[in-house]
Amino acid sequence: MAKKVYVGLSGGVDSSVTATLLKQQGYDVTGVYMKNWSQDIPGYPCPWKEDFQDAKRVAVQLDIPFKMFDFEKQYHDKVVDYMIDGFKAGITPNPDIMCNQEIKFKLFLDTALENGADLIATGHYARANQGQLLTAKDANKDQTYFLYRVSEKALTKTLFPIGDYTKPEVRKLAKQFSLATAAKKESMGICFVGKVGIKEFLQQYVKTKPGKIISQDGKLLGEHDGAIFYTIGQRHGLDVGGGLPYYVTGKSMDQNEVYVTSDLNDNKLWQKSFQISSLHWINQPPTPGQKLQVRTRHRAPLEECQIEFIGSRATIKLTSQLRALTPGQSAVLYDGSHVLGGGVII
RNA sequence: UGGGGAGUGGCCAAGUGGUAAGGCACCAGUUUUUGGUACUGGCAUUCGGGGGUUCGAAUCCCUCCUCCCCAG
Numbered sequence: 001m002a003k004k005v006y007v008g009l010s011g012g013v014d015s016s017v018t019a020t021l022l023k024q025q026g027y028d029v030t031g032v033y034m035k036n037w038s039q040d041i042p043g044y045p046c047p048w049k050e051d052f053q054d055a056k057r058v059a060v061q062l063d064i065p066f067k068m069f070d071f072e073k074q075y076h077d078k079v080v081d082y083m084i085d086g087f088k089a090g091i092t093p094n095p096d097i098m099c100n101q102e103i104k105f106k107l108f109l110d111t112a113l114e115n116g117a118d119l120i121a122t123g124h125y126a127r128a129n130q131g132q133l134l135t136a137k138d139a140n141k142d143q144t145y146f147l148y149r150v151s152e153k154a155l156t157k158t159l160f161p162i163g164d165y166t167k168p169e170v171r172k173l174a175k176q177f178s179l180a181t182a183a184k185k186e187s188m189g190i191c192f193v194g195k196v197g198i199k200e201f202l203q204q205y206v207k208t209k210p211g212k213i214i215s216q217d218g219k220l221l222g223e224h225d226g227a228i229f230y231t232i233g234q235r236h237g238l239d240v241g242g243g244l245p246y247y248v249t250g251k252s253m254d255q256n257e258v259y260v261t262s263d264l265n266d267n268k269l270w271q272k273s274f275q276i277s278s279l280h281w282i283n284q285p286p287t288p289g290q291k292l293q294v295r296t297r298h299r300a301p302l303e304e305c306q307i308e309f310i311g312s313r314a315t316i317k318l319t320s321q322l323r324a325l326t327p328g329q330s331a332v333l334y335d336g337s338h339v340l341g342g343g344v345i346i
Numbered sequence: 347u348g349g350g351g352a353g354u355g356g357c358c359a360a361g362u363g364g365u366a367a368g369g370c371a372c373c374a375g376u377u378u379u380u381g382g383u384a385c386u387g388g389c390a391u392u393c394g395g396g397g398g399u400u401c402g403a404a405u406c407c408c409u410c411c412u413c414c415c416c417a418g
Contacts, residue, residue, distance in 0.1 A: 092380080092381050092382080093381080095381090096379060098380095099379090143379070186379080198380075198381060230382095231381050233381095234382055235384095236372090236382090239356085239372075240371070241370040242358040243357080243369070298379085299377090300383095323383080329380080329381075
């Protein structure tokens with residue numbers, strides 16, 4: 001009896017190829033569209049209907065059963081609220097990491113199992129092996145940064161067929177299979193929500209006031225439209241001209257002030273160690289003092305580091321300075337191609 | 347209303363007779379399943395206003411306006 005796999009079909013190329021590969025490999029495949037968000041933001045109509053249609057088309061092409069799981073409420077509670085609360089608190093949260101943790105590899109997994117699935121699969125560029133998370137073949141597209149909070153248990157029930165291919169290969173396969181989504185453009189922006197800028201999105205939920213932009217030497221440079229919109233290292237959107245570009249080094253939510261510097265080497269922008277909390281380890285916690293690598297933003301190169309634990313937190317010590325480490329964003333630890341887990345920068 | 351200095355696109359800023367550098371910002375695009383970064387492209391027929399000299403002026407002359415500094 002072939003194993004039953006529920007594949008998350010987003011309506012994009014990657015998940016389409018995922019489903020196709022699994023079917024070829026002899027699995028009993030069911031395609032599932034997760035409806036997590038359907039609201040329009042002014043100027044940015046929500047693409048969920050087109051995505052749903054594309055997912056359905058692929059399911060029809062492959063002649064596999066197709067379902068829709070409606071997770072809108074849970075997505076809003078677990079991901080959207082988390083994101084808005086984080087921004088309100090002055091940090092820069094990463095909603096897509098939360099989405100993987102709470103929705104795709106918890107709710108979707110559980111729902112699929114309840115529906116009789118043996119396994120789930122997604123179109124992530126990553127590899128899972130016996131409960132371990134490994135980086136993708138295509139280092140350029142590797143998405144393990146977004147997956148470090150997934151549980152070992154979930155990984156034992158997850159397939160990432162795409163992880164063994166490069167993006168160009170996936171594109172080629174999609175073409176070979178004549179998938180309806182073969183030529184679809186990469187989707188970007190907050191997972192599921194569409195191409196909305198974070199600012200436009202937040203403005204739907206938060207009222208903001210103008211505040212001061214203050215330079216490294218205490219000078220008032222201008223006004224911003226709300227400290228909540230700015231994040232560490234950010235250059236654009238300040239509307240301050242005159243000479244050199246300015247980068248955000250910090251902000252005060254209480255004062256509604258944004259602090260910037262025009263000095264690229266400003267020590268506020270560079271750190272050689274930092275702390276993380278909300279630790280999550282997929283298998284075992286790493287060993288203090290062990291030589292590891294860390295990634296502090298998606299697609300950033302891996303940096304050598306060591307970890308030290310302090311209660312429920314940990315300190316990451318780097319061998320070179322990293323730019324604009326941002327509270328709320330995640331630091332993910334690797335031992336070569338093995339993803340260990342990580343935590344949230346504080 | 348005495349003296350000195352300055353006015354170039356939203357900002358900073360080259361250019362002192364030969365037909366408007368550059369940077370920042372902004373906009374668009376690329377990269378990217380968060381935010382951010384980075385990269386590419388676009389962006390003054392015009393140099394505070396008005397006259398004049400000249401084949402030709404942002405650059406010279408006259409005049410008006412504005413700002414800054416020192417005097418008072």
